[in-house]
Amino acid sequence: MTGLRIESVVTSGVFTLDGGTWDVDNNVWVVGDDHEAVVIDPAHDAVAVAEAVGDRKLVAIVCTHAHNDHVNAAPALAAAIGAPILLHLDDRLLWKHTHSDRDPDGYLSDNQRIEVAGTDLRVLHTPGHTPGAICLYLPDLGTVFTGDTLFAGGPGATGRSYSHFPTIIRSIRDRLLVLPPATTVRTGHGADTTIGDEAPHLSTWIARGH
Known part of the structure; x- marks a missing residue:
């Protein structure tokens, strides 16, 4: 695991769902070493994400869920670098809202391992924000990538289609x-x-749901 590290790229764009549009800044995560990497949630700007990967082998493009602001740059990044796009099966319908003409290259399941740079990311199925929302646990670096399931101060939003507050809790x-x-x-x-x-x-979160 020599050189194993986490890098971030912040990209800006729009989130669109249920007829609404919101300006958002997204954290795109790159996990790997000097030789290979995994990208988590390629948002808005495939060029900026590709530059962060550099000349490393991109093992996989992993989407924590299929809202457009977490997947909109995935096909362009895959085409540029040649890595497979992975998504949980339960978000396949939501994926179609953004990419009706291209499916993910593979579907993730709970407790699946994604190997990169001598370690692995463990898939945790955490529905609620969306049916197929996942988190990625990296015990070797004491980190979990939560997408929109958990933020500083509380859970992700559950007021839109495909979401459910008791489930996210x-x-x-x-x-x-x-x-x-x-x-x-x-x-x-x-x-x-x-x-x-x-x-x-x-x-407190539970109380807010009643």
């Missing part, structure tokens, strides 16, 4: 809060947090 409780408290949470938008910092808020 169960996902956070059962799949994320069981991770070590020091685990760094790297989100799809905004600042990092830790599992330990977010755990005390669970009862």
Whole structure:
């Protein structure tokens, strides 16, 4: 795992769903070493993401969920570098909202491992924000990539199509809060947090749902 590291690229664009459009900044994550990498959630700007990968082998393009602002640059990045796009099967219909003419190259399942740079990313199926939302746990670096499932201060939004508040709370409780408290949470938008910092808020989140 020599040189294993996490890099980020912040890209800007729009999120569109249910007839609404919002300006957003997205965290795109690159995990790897000097030789190979995985990209998580290629948003808005395939050129900027490709530049971050550089001349490394891109093992996979992994989408934590299929909202357009997390997948819109995936096909262009795949075409430029030749890596497969991976998505959880339960978000295949949502994917079609953005890419009706191209399917992902493979579908992820819970507890699947994605190997890169001598380590692996463990897929955690965490539905609620979308049916096929996943997080990616990287124990070797004490990190979990949560997409839009968990942010600093609370869970991802559940007020739009394909989302469900009680389900996201169960996902956070059962799949994320069981991770070590020091685990760094790297989100799809905004600042990092830790599992330990977010755990005390669970009862408050539940109360807000009633």
